[in-house]
Amino acid sequence: MAETTDLTQLSYEDARAMLKKWRECGVRRSEEVVEIWEHIISRSPASLGDEQWAVLEQVCIAGLDAARVDLAQECIDSLHAQFPESNRVLKLKAMQLEATEHYQKALEIYDRLVEEDPNNNSYRKRKVAVLLAQGKRLDAIRAINEYLKIFLNDPEAWLQLSELFLQENDVAKAVHCLEECVLIQPLNSMYFRRLGDLRYTQGGAENIELARAYYERALKINPTDLRSQYGILLSNNQIASTTKSASEKKKAGTAAVDAIDNLVNRYQKISPKSNPESDGILNCLEAMKVTVGSK
Amino acid sequence: MKYQVETQALPYSTIILHCLKYPSKGVFGLLIGNKKGDKVTVTGCVPLSHESTPLAPPLELATALVHGKFGVSLVGVYFSNSNPSDASLNMYATRLADRITSVTSSPAILVQVMNERLVSDCDQDRLVAYEKDGDSWKETKTIFQGSNFLRGLQAVIQKKLYRELADFENHLDNPEFDFYNTNLSNKLVQVAEFRT
Numbered sequence: 062m063a064e065t066t067d068l069t070q071l072s073y074e075d076a077r078a079m080l081k082k083w084r085e086c087g088v089r090r091s092e093e094v095v096e097i098w099e100h101i102i103s104r105s106p107a108s109l110g111d112e113q114w115a116v117l118e119q120v121c122i123a124g125l126d127a128a129r130v131d132l133a134q135e136c137i138d139s140l141h142a143q144f145p146e147s148n149r150v151l152k153l154k155a156m157q158l159e160a161t162e163h164y165q166k167a168l169e170i171y172d173r174l175v176e177e178d179p180n181n182n183s184y185r186k187r188k189v190a191v192l193l194a195q196g197k198r199l200d201a202i203r204a205i206n207e208y209l210k211i212f213l214n215d216p217e218a219w220l221q222l223s224e225l226f227l228q229e230n231d232v233a234k235a236v237h238c239l240e241e242c243v244l245i246q247p248l249n250s251m252y253f254r255r256l257g258d259l260r261y262t263q264g265g266a267e268n269i270e271l272a273r274a275y276y277e278r279a280l281k282i283n284p285t286d287l288r289s290q291y292g293i294l295l296s297n298n299q300i301a302s303t304t305k306s307a308s309e310k311k312k313a314g315t316a317a318v319d320a321i322d323n324l325v326n327r328y329q330k331i332s333p334k335s336n337p338e339s340d341g342i343l344n345c346l347e348a349m350k351v352t353v354g355s356k
Numbered sequence: 357m358k359y360q361v362e363t364q365a366l367p368y369s370t371i372i373l374h375c376l377k378y379p380s381k382g383v384f385g386l387l388i389g390n391k392k393g394d395k396v397t398v399t400g401c402v403p404l405s406h407e408s409t410p411l412a413p414p415l416e417l418a419t420a421l422v423h424g425k426f427g428v429s430l431v432g433v434y435f436s437n438s439n440p441s442d443a444s445l446n447m448y449a450t451r452l453a454d455r456i457t458s459v460t461s462s463p464a465i466l467v468q469v470m471n472e473r474l475v476s477d478c479d480q481d482r483l484v485a486y487e488k489d490g491d492s493w494k495e496t497k498t499i500f501q502g503s504n505f506l507r508g509l510q511a512v513i514q515k516k517l518y519r520e521l522a523d524f525e526n527h528l529d530n531p532e533f534d535f536y537n538t539n540l541s542n543k544l545v546q547v548a549e550f551r552t
Contacts (some may be wrong), residue, residue, distance in 0.1 A: 227409035262412040
């Protein structure tokens with residue numbers, strides 16, 4: 062089911078709760094944030110009490126992302142009136158300069174902010190964002206590497222670096238970045254699954270085996286993860302069709318069939334009303350089971 | 357130049373909606389259609405991914421599922437870059453197109469969304485098509501009859517229907533999402549009054 066709720070019809074309290082939720086989990090839903098603000102919250106921002114400043118900051122950033130520089134300016138004006146000396150507001154100002162492609166001016170502000178508060182990593186991250194916006198990929202890689210020398214434990218930065226290496230078609234380096242993420246957060250299934258995807262993409266018997274191990278680990282941490290389940294199917298299928306060892310072949314074949322059974326189980330619970338194509342996928346899976354079983 | 361590519365109103369709109377749902381990202385998808393002589397008509401599309409560097413496993417899976425459903429009607433790949441001013445060919449898209457070629461044993465076409473033309477007052481074709489010529493991809497002709505259905509598309513965008521679009525990545529996050537977008541397509545035809 063796609064989300065069809067009309068956000069403009071939310072109650073004030075629901076709208077407030079939704080903005081809070083999005084703010085806390087850091088999800089990027091800029092257009093919707095702007096919509097909720099304009100249709101509901103902006104009617105009476107003062108009712109938010111002290112929360113209004115956090116909301117204004119959120120709406121400001123969303124406005125910049127959704128090409129609503131006018132709205133962002135209003136937010137900055139209100140925030141500036143309340144906190145005239147704030148570096149946090151100054152950062153918003155610099156982000157507005159970024160959004161209007163005044164990159165040099167934005168960088169000057171960030172440099173100043175870094176100097177004043179070297180322990181605040183967000184200003185340094187914005188400097189990387191400026192390079193990315195200008196399409197300077199190699200400079201961005203260099204800047205993130207510098208950043209990671211200081212803030213070694215920042216998985217977001219490692220993920221971004223891994224993405225940039227992928228754009229450079231350097232899967233091996235992308236793998237290294239994800240390994241760092243796993244070291245930082247060893248219970249995050251997403252990092253294991255991603256490592257599985259990367260190893261599978263690299264290809265070759267050894268990498269496929271590693272991919273399978275990573276998918277198994279990811280599924281153990283998060284048993285409902287559909288991607289890992291599919292990963293187990295793909296890697297075992299690959300192993301079953303390439304390995305020379307008869308026992309390995311049998312083991313991988315059985316594991317692939319098990320994975321299909323788990324997937325079939327999952328798809329059978331889906332109502333055709335929300336996903337009219339789930340039956341078709343079920344048929345495809347059943348067909349795969351026949352081919353995998355015959356290997 | 358071998359092919360001329362015509363993208364019908366429904367897939368054309370779906371591709372644009374995919375871009376609009378993820379304004380800060382690049383998107384990828386598969387094209388469904390038919391080839392008659394030198395003309396490729398794209399009659400449908402299947403949105404796959406909103407990552408600039410989609411990895412092999414989800415693409416392999418989606419290709420297997422879509423090829424299982426549509427067979428030789430799987431004719432190509434569409435994509436857009438994440439950076440608005442970047443009009444270069446994306447290596448991940450050409451690689452996927454090569455894969456489609458080998459899966460269907462028929463040369464796949466590649467369609468790129470020109471991000472800078474995604475503005476309402478633009479009367480140029482937002483899509484550019486490529487075909488493989490030897491080892492490289494060469495631009496080929498598109499047949500564009502935009503002005504008619506772009507009005508319909510405008511209505512669709514105003515209704516924010518792009519929020520209802522699901523791609524294969526969304527489906528993997530939650531299998532209740534239909535990446536063939538059956539219900540959305542029906543709505544698009546209704547709202548935009550596309551002739552089917």
